[in-house]
Amino acid sequence: xxxxxxxxxxxxxxxxxxxxxxxxxxxxxxxxxxxxxxxxxxxxxxxxxxxxxxxxxxxxxxxxxxxxxxxxxxxxxxxxxxxxxxxxxx
Amino acid sequence: xxxxxxxxxxxxxxxxxxxxxxxxxxxxxxxxxxxxxxxxxxxxxxxxxxxxxxxxxxxxxxxxxxxxxxxxxxxxxxxxxxxxxxxxxxxxxxxxxxxxxxxxxxxxxxxxxxxxxxxxxxxxxxxxxxxxxxxxxxxxxxxxxxxxxxxxxxxxxxxxxxxxxxxxxxxxxxxxxxxxxxxxxxxxxxxxxxxxxxxxxxxxxxxxxxxxxxxxxxxxxxxxxxxxxxxxxxxxxxxxxxxxxxxxxxxxxxxxxxxxxxxxxxxxxxxxxxxxxxxxxxxxxxxxxxxxxxxxxxxxxxxxxxxxx
Numbered sequence: 001x002x003x004x005x006x007x008x009x010x011x012x013x014x015x016x017x018x019x020x021x022x023x024x025x026x027x028x029x030x031x032x033x034x035x036x037x038x039x040x041x042x043x044x045x046x047x048x049x050x051x052x053x054x055x056x057x058x059x060x061x062x063x064x065x066x067x068x069x070x071x072x073x074x075x076x077x078x079x080x081x082x083x084x085x086x087x088x089x090x
Numbered sequence: 091x092x093x094x095x096x097x098x099x100x101x102x103x104x105x106x107x108x109x110x111x112x113x114x115x116x117x118x119x120x121x122x123x124x125x126x127x128x129x130x131x132x133x134x135x136x137x138x139x140x141x142x143x144x145x146x147x148x149x150x151x152x153x154x155x156x157x158x159x160x161x162x163x164x165x166x167x168x169x170x171x172x173x174x175x176x177x178x179x180x181x182x183x184x185x186x187x188x189x190x191x192x193x194x195x196x197x198x199x200x201x202x203x204x205x206x207x208x209x210x211x212x213x214x215x216x217x218x219x220x221x222x223x224x225x226x227x228x229x230x231x232x233x234x235x236x237x238x239x240x241x242x243x244x245x246x247x248x249x250x251x252x253x254x255x256x257x258x259x260x261x262x263x264x265x266x267x268x269x270x271x272x273x274x275x276x277x278x279x280x281x282x283x284x285x286x287x288x289x290x291x292x293x294x295x296x297x298x299x300x301x302x303x304x305x306x307x308x309x310x311x312x313x314x315x316x317x318x319x320x321x322x323x324x325x326x327x328x329x330x331x332x333x334x335x336x337x338x339x340x341x342x343x344x345x346x347x348x349x350x351x352x353x354x355x356x357x358x359x360x361x362x363x364x365x366x367x368x369x370x371x372x373x374x375x376x377x378x379x380x381x382x383x384x385x386x387x388x389x390x391x392x393x394x395x396x397x398x399x
Contacts, residue, residue: 001331001380001394001396004330020396039358039359044360044392045317090321090331090392090394
C-alpha cells in the first residue's frame, strides 16, 4: 500500500508515492506536521497540500537532516514549480 | 418432510423423518417408513441437505457424517477454528451450517439484521450514534445498518418531495384566501382558509427539514463503506491500490481481523488492526489484512489487503 502525490491540475499522473514500509521513516515528521495543521496529513484519506504545507514539510525534513531523501527533493521541486498537491491516502 | 401436489390439488406427504440433534434418523413405526431413493427430491433430509449413498450429507463444501457427528473433511477455514472436524461447535440445537464452512445462528442473525436496521433508522433521524454503541460486529448487523441507511436516504428524499408539495399547496391556498378576503365579505371565509394553508406550509417545512436531516445523516453514514469499496474493491478506480481478490469476503475479513488480530497499533484517534491469513486475500498475492477503526465513532475508516510484514 502507498500514499500517492498528484498534481492538482493534472490528476492523471502520479508524481510521487511513499510505500507503507518507507512511511515509517516520516512518522515523526507527520506527527509534528499534524499537530500544527489539525491532523491534515491523513494517510487513509485524501487531502491537499498547499504552498504553506509543503514549505513546512520541507522545513521539518531539513530539521531531521533527511535532505538526501527523494521525498525531500520531490517537495522542493513541487515548491519551486508552485504546485498544489493532491494526496490520495490508502 | 417432503410432499407433492396431487392432481386434485391436495398435498400428499411422500416422506417424513425425525432426527436426533446431530442428524441420525429416528427409526419409527413400520407404517411411517422413511423413504430413501437415489436422485430423488425425497433425499433432502436433515437440514434440507441431500443424503448420499455413502450415508453422508452433502453440504457443498464438505460431507457430514450424522452417525459420527463429525465432518468427513477438514474445515476449509481451518485457521479460524480449534476443532476443524466438529459440526457446528457441537451445538446443533442452536446453530446450523449452511454450506459446510462455518456455523450460523439463524435466529440471532435475523435479530441482528433487524437491530442494525432499526438503530440506523433512529440514528439517521436523531443524528445519534446508537449503531456503534450496540454494534455486535456481525455481518447481519452490518447488512441491517447498510439497508437502514439506504432506506432512510430514500425516505428522506420522499419526505422532502412531499414537504415541497405541501408548501406549494399551502402557498396557493394562502393566495386564494387572500383573494377571497379582498373581494369583501370574504374575511370569514378567507380566514380559515389562510389558517389551513398556513398549517400546510408549516408541516411542509417540517417535512423538508426532517427529510434533509435524514438524507444528510444517512449519506454520511454510507460514506465509510464507499471508501473501501471505491478503492479496494472496484477494479476500475484507483488501479494503484491493493484490491480484495474476493470482494464478497470483505466484511468477513474485517470482522476476523478486528476480533482476532495479530497486531494492534494505536494511532491517535484510530486503531490499526493487522492479521495475516494463511491464504491469498488480495489480487497481487497479499496475505495480510489491515483494518483502521475510528475509536470515537467505532466505525471502520478503511480496510485493505497488504503484503505480510
